[in-house]
Amino acid sequence: MLAIIQARLDSKRFPRKSLFKIYGVPMIKRVYDRVNSAKKINKVVVSIPNDKKNIRLKEYLKKNSIRFYQGSNENVALRMYKAAKKFKSNYFVRISGDSPMIDPLIIDNAISIHKKKKFDLITNTYKRSCPSGQSIEIIKVSALKKIFKYRLTAEEEEHVTKYFYNNKKKFKVFNFNIKNIKFRNFKFSVDVKKDLNKILKRFGKNDFKNFSLIK
Numbered sequence: 370m371l372a373i374i375q376a377r378l379d380s381k382r383f384p385r386k387s388l389f390k391i392y393g394v395p396m397i398k399r400v401y402d403r404v405n406s407a408k409k410i411n412k413v414v415v416s417i418p419n420d421k422k423n424i425r426l427k428e429y430l431k432k433n434s435i436r437f438y439q440g441s442n443e444n445v446a447l448r449m450y451k452a453a454k455k456f457k458s459n460y461f462v463r464i465s466g467d468s469p470m471i472d473p474l475i476i477d478n479a480i481s482i483h484k485k486k487k488f489d490l491i492t493n494t495y496k497r498s499c500p501s502g503q504s505i506e507i508i509k510v511s512a513l514k515k516i517f518k519y520r521l522t523a524e525e526e527e528h529v530t531k532y533f534y535n536n537k538k539k540f541k542v543f544n545f546n547i548k549n550i551k552f553r554n555f556k557f558s559v560d561v562k563k564d565l566n567k568i569l570k571r572f573g574k575n576d577f578k579n580f581s582l583i584k
Contacts, residue, residue, distance in 0.1 A: 370480050370507075371458040372404045372413045373449055375529070376466030377442065379422040382561045387426055387466055389565070392574045396559065397426070399469035401435055407473035409480040410462065416452045418442035444526040446516065453510045460487075463506040463529060467559045470568070472503055472582040475547060479505045482545050489540040490533050498546040502557025503582055506530055512540055549584045 376387045376397050383389070387397040397415065405413045415430055417423050419439035430437040438455055440448030453461045460483065464471060475493070483491055489512035493499045508530065516525075516532045525532040533540050559565045572580060 370410055370412075370460065370462060370483075371453065371456055372407070372410045372462040372464055372476070373416050373438075373452050374400055374404060374413065374464045374466050375416045375445060375449060376400075376426065377418050377423055378426045379418070379420075379442075383559065383565075385425075386559060386562075386565075388429060389562075391469055391565070391569070392577060395429065396469050397429070397466055398433065398435075400464065400466055400471060403469070403471050403473055404462075404464055404476065407476040407480075409477045410473075412436070412456060412458075414438055414452055414456055415466070416440065416445075416448050418448070443523070446513065446521070446526050446529045446532070449508075449529050450510065450513045450517070453508075453513070459510050460507055461510065463508055465502075465504060465558065468502045468504065468557065469559065470502060470557045470572075470577065470580050470582075471505075472580070474581060474583050475499060475503060475505055478547060479507055479545060482543070483507050486543075488543045490530060490542045491545060492530070492542065493545050493547070495534055495542065495544050498544065499550060499582065500552060500555050500557050502559070504558075547583065550582045551584055552582065 388395045415437040438452035489509045491507040
């Protein structure tokens with residue numbers, strides 16, 4: 370299964386956060402390593418904007434031999450679609466680059482569901498069954514292609530699966546739930562630097578490195 374991590378440097382709320390170091394390691398590498406450690410993932414790609422603001426991110430990925438795809442900054446849905454097509458995948462796992470503690474076990478759980486029955490979208494965010502920063506979505510590439518024939522809002526272009534949720538009757542969407550998890554109300558996503566400070570205050574270096582959401 371292909372995993373695509375979407376990332377960028379020009380976040381207004383936390384500029385350059387993808388390269389901000391967490392215990393000495395850039396956030397994007399933290400996300401990449403955790404996704405790559407999922408047993409059912411065989412390829413990981415980082416999807417980034419193709420503009421001057423993200424040159425440093427591109428250079429970092431190249432230097433560390435991390436696969437990446439460059440595309441539109443505004444139309445992230447199209448960028449993710451083209452990344453999946455480039456790597457010839459019919460489905461992909463979408464992961465946000467601001468999720469440095471994403472649990473590989475949850476990724477594998479979602480893929481196990483996918484293997485039993487195919488959906489256009491498998492998710493744990495609708496309704497949310499895991500904390501923020503532990504979001505997993507498996508997207509059918511042909512279903513993603515279909516949304517481009519409609520007039521998407523700017524929000525639907527930026528948030529890849531927003532159109533699916535806004536028009537759920539058009540698609541086969543399955544929301545999975547994991548019961549035995551810890552920290553159900555903790556915010557693991559890093560939108561602003563304050564979020565990261567809270568994470569580091571709660572999790573020391575070893576706890577951060579060895580973290581698992583599942584009890």
